Amino acid sequence: xxxxFSTDGMLDIYLFENSQLxxxxxxxxxxxxxxxxxxxxxxxxxxxxxxxxxxxxxxxMFDEITTVAHKLEDVFYYLRESxxxxxxxxxxxxxxxxxxxxxxxxxxxxxxxxxxxxEVGEIVARLDVFLEKIKSNADAGEEKPPENKHEExxxxxxxxxxxxxxxxxxxxxxxxxxxxxANVHAYKAVYALKEIAEDLLYSPExxxxxxxxxxxxxxxxxxxxxxxxCGEEEIRQIIGVGxxxxxVDVFECKAEEFLQGFDFGEQDDAPVIDLDSSVEEIEAQTxxxxxxxxxxxxxxxxxxxxxxxFVIKSKDPGKQRKLAKDxxxxxxxxxxxxxxxxxxxxxxxxxxxxxxESVVLQNPDLKxxxxxxxNFNKAAAQLSKIxxxxxxxxxxxxxxxxTNTFQKMNRIVFDVSRKLGKDIDFxxxxxxxxxxxxxxxxISDPLMHIVRNSxxxxxxxxxxxxxxxxxxxxxxxxxxxxxAGKVWICVEDDGAGLDRDKIIAKARKxxxxxxxxxxxEYTDKEVFQxxxxxxxxxxxxxxxxxxxxxxxxxxxxxxxxxxxxxEIESEKGFGSIMxxxxxxxxAIIDGIVMEIGTSSFVIETGAIKxxxxxxxxxxxxxxxxxxxxxxxxxxxxxxxxxxxxxLNNYRESVEEGVMLILEVDEKKVCLFVDKLIGExxxxxxxIPSYIKKVKxxxxxxxxxxxxxxxxxxxxxxxx
Amino acid sequence: xxxxxxxKRQVEKDQTTSSKHDAQKGKYMTFKSGHEYFGLxxxxxxxxxxxxxxxxxxxxxDYIKGLINLRGKVIPVxxxxxxxKQEPFEYNDRTCIIVINIKSMVVGxxxxxIAEVVExxxxxxxxxxxxxxxxxxxxxxxxxxxxxxxxxxLLLDPDKLLNDExxxxxxxxxxMNNDEG
Numbered sequence: 096x097x098x099x100f101s102t103d104g105m106l107d108i109y110l111f112e113n114s115q116l117x118x119x120x121x122x123x124x125x126x127x128x129x130x131x132x133x134x135x136x137x138x139x140x141x142x143x144x145x146x147x148x149x150x151x152x153x154x155x156m157f158d159e160i161t162t163v164a165h166k167l168e169d170v171f172y173y174l175r176e177s178x179x180x181x182x183x184x185x186x187x188x189x190x191x192x193x194x195x196x197x198x199x200x201x202x203x204x205x206x207x208x209x210x211x212x213x214e215v216g217e218i219v220a221r222l223d224v225f226l227e228k229i230k231s232n233a234d235a236g237e238e239k240p241p242e243n244k245h246e247e248x249x250x251x252x253x254x255x256x257x258x259x260x261x262x263x264x265x266x267x268x269x270x271x272x273x274x275x276x277a278n279v280h281a282y283k284a285v286y287a288l289k290e291i292a293e294d295l296l297y298s299p300e301x302x303x304x305x306x307x308x309x310x311x312x313x314x315x316x317x318x319x320x321x322x323x324x325c326g327e328e329e330i331r332q333i334i335g336v337g338x339x340x341x342x343v344d345v346f347e348c349k350a351e352e353f354l355q356g357f358d359f360g361e362q363d364d365a366p367v368i369d370l371d372s373s374v375e376e377i378e379a380q381t382x383x384x385x386x387x388x389x390x391x392x393x394x395x396x397x398x399x400x401x402x403x404x405f406v407i408k409s410k411d412p413g414k415q416r417k418l419a420k421d422x423x424x425x426x427x428x429x430x431x432x433x434x435x436x437x438x439x440x441x442x443x444x445x446x447x448x449x450x451x452e453s454v455v456l457q458n459p460d461l462k463x464x465x466x467x468x469x470n471f472n473k474a475a476a477q478l479s480k481i482x483x484x485x486x487x488x489x490x491x492x493x494x495x496x497x498t499n500t501f502q503k504m505n506r507i508v509f510d511v512s513r514k515l516g517k518d519i520d521f522x523x524x525x526x527x528x529x530x531x532x533x534x535x536x537x538i539s540d541p542l543m544h545i546v547r548n549s550x551x552x553x554x555x556x557x558x559x560x561x562x563x564x565x566x567x568x569x570x571x572x573x574x575x576x577x578x579a580g581k582v583w584i585c586v587e588d589d590g591a592g593l594d595r596d597k598i599i600a601k602a603r604k605x606x607x608x609x610x611x612x613x614x615x616e617y618t619d620k621e622v623f624q625x626x627x628x629x630x631x632x633x634x635x636x637x638x639x640x641x642x643x644x645x646x647x648x649x650x651x652x653x654x655x656x657x658x659x660x661x662e663i664e665s666e667k668g669f670g671s672i673m674x675x676x677x678x679x680x681x682a683i684i685d686g687i688v689m690e691i692g693t694s695s696f697v698i699e700t701g702a703i704k705x706x707x708x709x710x711x712x713x714x715x716x717x718x719x720x721x722x723x724x725x726x727x728x729x730x731x732x733x734x735x736x737x738x739x740x741x742l743n744n745y746r747e748s749v750e751e752g753v754m755l756i757l758e759v760d761e762k763k764v765c766l767f768v769d770k771l772i773g774e775x776x777x778x779x780x781x782i783p784s785y786i787k788k789v790k791x792x793x794x795x796x797x798x799x800x801x802x803x804x805x806x807x808x809x810x811x812x813x814x
Numbered sequence: 815x816x817x818x819x820x821x822k823r824q825v826e827k828d829q830t831t832s833s834k835h836d837a838q839k840g841k842y843m844t845f846k847s848g849h850e851y852f853g854l855x856x857x858x859x860x861x862x863x864x865x866x867x868x869x870x871x872x873x874x875x876d877y878i879k880g881l882i883n884l885r886g887k888v889i890p891v892x893x894x895x896x897x898x899k900q901e902p903f904e905y906n907d908r909t910c911i912i913v914i915n916i917k918s919m920v921v922g923x924x925x926x927x928i929a930e931v932v933e934x935x936x937x938x939x940x941x942x943x944x945x946x947x948x949x950x951x952x953x954x955x956x957x958x959x960x961x962x963x964x965x966x967x968l969l970l971d972p973d974k975l976l977n978d979e980x981x982x983x984x985x986x987x988x989x990m991n992n993d994e995g
Contacts, residue, residue: 447886694870740872782871783881783890785921785976789873795881795888803869803881803888 524574553590686777702809891922934960
């Protein structure tokens, strides 16, 4: 029977929730790492986070995580209750991060299906020592706080959302007599309800760890108080009478009854305070109570409540208050987590939809002369609008702010700078910038490398900085912005900068430079590009953080893979700026469709500077066949796509076709094509891997008539 | 030696196929290319479609004709005759595309004329003869010769058909024809 209860879903949720908690924890800790000490809110928050992790890890029986979380919780319990003075703040930060790292590590192991077997002894010992230390530091006369006893009722998996549309239910589940492990079955029901629940209480409470609760459940039934937005029917469906459950009773009830928990018993004359009061009012009152409780924090036990009292007996004050603190109740956003596979599927379907839309709207059947298409066109316009909206929504759903990635960098700067003994001011700008999820995955590692480089090689040691007249504290700025359909992520430091002479010397040694060309003829940009070549490192010393073989070449490769580029600016002695230029999204782009001979091609709109019609006089022919075109006094190399790709029936005369000026990385080229068809949203599809990569092509797409057009890769063409 | 390894390979192949696709075992999709009839094990065949507009891809081998749009999926198509280094042929309304799936790679084969699905018993499949010219890299696409009544079908190894370096099958086929005839 027990096999029926799969923990897979639970495990996913456990990992998901806890990794989010840990991320928040880490952000908070890093935010305050430079303060004197944590403020009270943070202490409470850390305490609560650890408590939650401890609780859920306990349920999932990951003892190591439970132990460590419990220890850290103890530390913060002490901090919270006793407000000790002289707490070594940085040490505390280290401890918190250490614990967070440990738990993250363990969770990763769990995710990979390995046993979570991390050694906890050392961490626990260190935390013990630390706890003793702050205890002895604190005033001796201070009253010892009561030991942390964790008496508050447990509520699991409650999403802290509540709206006025919420309804309240009392649910009684009766199991068949003789059902084994009724507690597990009961938990199954709770787990299922969790999907819809805004708040959820159940009795008996201790169904997971206490096997004897099974008896109680069979004897007395399993009681659930549920706050949700769904109807009775839905609840019945979710719980569902089965081989184990004999009967499910669902009663809708008032908010106040709900808030009283189970203490009112089951008597029918349950106290009704005010039948007419709306849910909002009750909620407002509830909030008031909560605010009152905020000051008191968690009390070990509350006095019994008289019927009709508004005090929320069985609610842990932690949960909702956290929400209230984060944002005012009026504009709460609720989130659900969605399987990324489903998102991708939806994305794909919408891509198909966009294509079929253009298949319908540009259908050749419509081109029959003499058709009255007024109504069709109206309907078609509506369809296009909806399709575009739909596409925008799915794109925005996939857009994720860079915040998490930036926070990770914050952590790296913190770690590296502490280890290297450098004092660094890390500034983040524009971390709210949103980027497609796929892209975030790809920039994290390159960015990490660049940031590490900045801290390790860029920023000089304190002594050197003072010597060169800079402030002792180095500054690293990580910024992000959106510009012209691209995302720019810059890492700027005020360190030593790149040493042009050193790089040139090294490049000469490796034979990368033209022997006849003097050093001064190379632009800074060209010189700095050398550091992105494989095996090129001017760093003689391999440190813990850099020079371990993963060089700038890998960074550049990874960035190029997603259609981005890296720009390096630097001035010796004043620092350097590394800028990543990355496309916003990979899946759907704006493109210009054009025709050469019988073939259609598409090029990303962003790569095109302008369209020009030229005449024969503007052309310059070199004897070796190279062609140039003079446009407004500027000379561009000409690339005839028809010739380049050896197509059929393309136009020879420049006067019959169109020139497209393409610009990538400040290199410009004129692309000659037969004619332009129009601009259109292009769903990018990869060229099947069976066909080897063709230079100048980056993918293919389906056009309105169902035919396939190849997508040109501007960067590839310019090369 | 070569014959031995060929046999061995064939036996191995039969074993793997029989374990997976019992119902489809021994059935071959046959088609005409040039003067010969070829057979493909039916488990590789996804579907047969009519010739569609093909988008050519520049700078690829000549037998890779380009891409087609198969209900929203983009798949490459290759011309079997060109693949066999035979004379190119005019596409007409009998020309069709056999969509095959090998190791989850979907590719269309342009063939002159589809024939039929035949069942060829294992005992009627012979290894290709190796008379003379042992030095030549023989039997690359054709791994066996199936006898159906009086006719002979050249059984293709689709994996090699797609991936191996070029080899003139015509020569090979002619040779075999002579032997059989």
